[in-house]
Amino acid sequence: MKSLLCTEIGPLDRLSIQDVPTPDPGPRQIRIDVKAAALNYPDALMVQGLYQVKPPLPFAPGSEFAGVVSAVGPEVTRCKLGDRVVALGLGGFAEEAVVDEMRVMPLPPGMDFETGAATFLTYCTSLRALKDCGHLQPGESVLVLGASGGVGIAAIEIAKAMGGRVLAAASSEAKLEACRKAGADATVDYTRQNLRDAVKDFTGGKGVDVVYDPVGGDYSEPALRSTGWRGRYLVVGFAAGTIPKIPLNLALLNERSIVGVYWGESLVRDPAGHVRNVKQLLEWFAAGKVRPMISERVPLGGAVAAMGRMLQRQVVGKVVVLPEA
Numbered sequence: 635m636k637s638l639l640c641t642e643i644g645p646l647d648r649l650s651i652q653d654v655p656t657p658d659p660g661p662r663q664i665r666i667d668v669k670a671a672a673l674n675y676p677d678a679l680m681v682q683g684l685y686q687v688k689p690p691l692p693f694a695p696g697s698e699f700a701g702v703v704s705a706v707g708p709e710v711t712r713c714k715l716g717d718r719v720v721a722l723g724l725g726g727f728a729e730e731a732v733v734d735e736m737r738v739m740p741l742p743p744g745m746d747f748e749t750g751a752a753t754f755l756t757y758c759t760s761l762r763a764l765k766d767c768g769h770l771q772p773g774e775s776v777l778v779l780g781a782s783g784g785v786g787i788a789a790i791e792i793a794k795a796m797g798g799r800v801l802a803a804a805s806s807e808a809k810l811e812a813c814r815k816a817g818a819d820a821t822v823d824y825t826r827q828n829l830r831d832a833v834k835d836f837t838g839g840k841g842v843d844v845v846y847d848p849v850g851g852d853y854s855e856p857a858l859r860s861t862g863w864r865g866r867y868l869v870v871g872f873a874a875g876t877i878p879k880i881p882l883n884l885a886l887l888n889e890r891s892i893v894g895v896y897w898g899e900s901l902v903r904d905p906a907g908h909v910r911n912v913k914q915l916l917e918w919f920a921a922g923k924v925r926p927m928i929s930e931r932v933p934l935g936g937a938v939a940a941m942g943r944m945l946q947r948q949v950v951g952k953v954v955v956l957p958e959a
């Protein structure tokens with residue numbers, strides 16, 4: 635079978651597509667015939683050794699995917715041959731992938747493989763952030779940075795589904811248009827306009843209640859300064875490449891909270907919370923309130939170039955890799 639393989643840590647051009655033996659599942663593992671896999675920023679970081687998770691080499695990147703169960707280990711109880719499933723694990727950029735059965739759930743009714751592959755990592759992250767970490771309340775205001783990206787679009791839709799008002803920040807008019815399509819109430823191009831002024835306009839000078847920040851870099855401090863009394867600032871990621879150093883007096887002033895979000899670890903520490911959040915997402919999905927914005931579909935041979943575009947800030951919404959195309 636064909637697999638995108640990371641055989642050494644380094645720049646993206648070290649990745650290659652190789653023919654490898656079809657993997658056999660262990661006792662509590664299943665093998666999936668991958669129909670669609672979604673690209674996420676952590677995939678591009680992981681192959682460069684820049685992510686907190688460092689899998690042993692060689693590995694196939696691709697952390698969320700959907701497909702059909704093609705083999706099951708002898709102790710598997712959660713699924714059977716032929717089931718249509720979604721997996722959150724590793725190895726999705728390949729024709730077949732093996733994962734622990736605990737990392738698999740049935741493909742929800744009404745979801746195709748592409749949507750199933752492109753929904754759960756980003757939407758579960760953003761729901762964890764806004765509900766469990768940010769305690770967003772109906773009527774509150776939310777500033778989303780990097781708002782046209784994978785977790786950003788999810789944050790817009792979820793904040794709206796929770797009754798929030800959203801100001802979306804992104805770096806081009808095309809990206810801002812995508813944010814408006816996802817439901818943003820207002821937008822700001824933070825590469826051209828003053829972010830703090832935009833927040834003042836949006837909140838009538840009060841300051842925003844919640845900031846969702848997957849970007850970091852130079853945007854973080856003005857965003858934190860834009861939060862109002864008891865504002866919550868959610869640290870989601872550092873797509874800009876630099877981890878900002880923040881003066882702590884900004885937390886004291888306005889009794890602000892700076893809250894980290896680590897969805898992957900929350901799966902292990904709060905599995906019941908994850909199950910509740912997936913149930914909530916499926917209700918919103920059925921009601922048409924959340925839906926991933928898939929902007930590109932590429933074959934396996936296009937995955938590395940798509941990672942490059944993501945690192946160059948050129949992707950809107952989600953890219954889906956189709957291993958059989």
Ligand SMILES: NC(=O)c1ccc[n+]([C@@H]2O[C@H](COP(=O)([O-])OP(=O)(O)OC[C@H]3O[C@@H](n4cnc5c(N)ncnc54)[C@H](OP(=O)(O)O)[C@@H]3O)[C@@H](O)[C@H]2O)c1
Binds near residue numbers: 784786
């Ligand atoms: N904490 C968690 O549990 C968790 C879970 C999933 C992902 N994450 C993190 O969330 C971040 C975003 O992930 P994603 O999959 O949504 O990525 P994405 O789709 O590429 O979105 C990232 C956004 O960041 C902005 N950006 C600003 N400067 C950038 C730069 N120098 N290079 C690239 N992008 C830049 C871009 O928007 P503009 O061009 O509009 O600025 C881009 O749309 C990543 O850091 C990822 O590791 C965290």
